[in-house]
Amino acid sequence: MKPNTHFAFFDEGSKKEIRRAIMKAVAIPGYQVPFASREMPIARGWGTGGLQITLSIIGKSDVLKVIDQGADESVNAVSIKKLVYETTGVELTEQTDKASIIQSRHRIPEVALTEDQIIVLQVPMPEPLRPVEASELKTKSMHAEDDYSGVWLMLFEQIMKYGKTATGADHPVYVNDRYVMAPSPIPRFDNPKMHESEALILLGAGREKKIYAVPPYTNVESLAFEDYPFAVETFEGKDCHLCGSTDVFLDELIDPQTGETIYQCNDTSFCIDQLNKKEEVEVQTSYA
Known part of the structure; x- marks a missing residue:
């Protein structure tokens, strides 16, 4: 301080x-x-x-x-x-x-x-x-x-x-x-x-x-009308290219190497946490 x-x-x-x-x-x-x-x-x-x-x-x-x-x-x-x-x-x-x-x-x-x-x-x-x-x-x-x-x-x-x-x-x-x-x-x-x-x-x-x-x-x-209900952004069929997460808010990016569209978790700390969990599972699997 x-x-x-x-x-x-x-x-x-x-x-x-x-x-x-x-x-x-x-x-x-x-x-x-x-x-x-x-x-x-x-x-x-x-x-x-x-x-x-x-x-x-x-x-x-x-x-x-x-x-x-x-x-x-x-x-x-x-x-x-x-x-x-x-x-x-x-x-x-x-x-x-x-x-x-x-x-x-x-x-x-x-x-x-x-x-x-x-x-x-x-x-x-x-x-x-x-x-x-x-x-x-x-x-x-x-x-x-x-x-x-x-x-x-x-x-x-x-x-x-x-x-x-x-x-x-x-x-x-x-x-x-x-x-x-x-x-x-x-x-x-x-x-x-x-x-x-x-x-x-x-x-x-x-x-x-x-x-x-x-x-x-x-x-x-x-707020929404009965015949036009409220709907959130959909990322159906898409996942984060880093951690593989679905059902989260994704950013649409362009891969600088391939020029193809890729998706990535907008919540960066969530993405890092999921990557760490994935690495822990892989380590445990390798020792099993």
């Missing part, structure tokens, strides 16, 4: 104010709680909302994992880890099951999360009604009146134009049968992971100054 700095960067008053906003967000699932977003040593739009949540809830005994679109080693993930470590000294990990706090940009890990974990999602645009209504005052009124006709119309127009809903990411969800919520730009593949999640899900938008949450074991339903 750097000398002459507060633990976790913020002064205790700032952390207390953010934690109060978090508690209100947990008490009202899916509701966007305004908070006084602080100036950070990283630019807004690079995860300041999620980082402020992490710095406000982290303790000396916590173990932190940070990922950016599935990768532990991206510039965004490495920079955030460095800031948190230098102001707290907490243990860092790349293994999902060892982390008590996971901060993520645009992905929920493949490994199922537990009651002992908190996942913090970075959010660029927290308002699901923004594509259909520019006024903040009006969107607040629409949420209060449970008026989500604009979102349904947006999805209907996509079906009319493309034959299906065209939300590649950030597909809106209905939380606790009350609020329509933006799940952050996670792929559709990750939306079902929010439903009845054992882990607490916290979402922070620093630029928009909003915090919201999905408490454990909360009903989360992706």
Whole structure:
């Protein structure tokens, strides 16, 4: 931990104010709680909302994992880890099951999360009604009146134009049968992971100054029409060229040697873990 700095960067008053906003967000699932977003040593739009949540809830005994679109080693993930470590000294990990706090940009890990974990999602645009209504005052009124006709119309127009809903990411969800919520730009593949999640899900938008949450074991339903049901990205018949995993979110790549299309686990730590397990099995088999 750097000398002459507060633990976790913020002064205790700032952390207390953010934690109060978090508690209100947990008490009202899916509701966007305004908070006084602080100036950070990283630019807004690079995860300041999620980082402020992490710095406000982290303790000396916590173990932190940070990922950016599935990768532990991206510039965004490495920079955030460095800031948190230098102001707290907490243990860092790349293994999902060892982390008590996971901060993520645009992905929920493949490994199922537990009651002992908190996942913090970075959010660029927290308002699901923004594509259909520019006024903040009006969107607040629409949420209060449970008026989500604009979102349904947006999805209907996509079906009319493309034959299906065209939300590649950030597909809106209905939380606790009350609020329509933006799940952050996670792929559709990750939306079902929010439903009845054992882990607490916290979402922070620093630029928009909003915090919201999905408490454990909360009903989360992706918006869809009965005759056009919600469907996630499919990777049927494909597997990771490194570890052989299926039923996970895969990245489509081009093999630089052959020029052929190959697939690889988007969650890098999951892929490494599967490779290690495969090597252990091979070693045990060779000795058998």
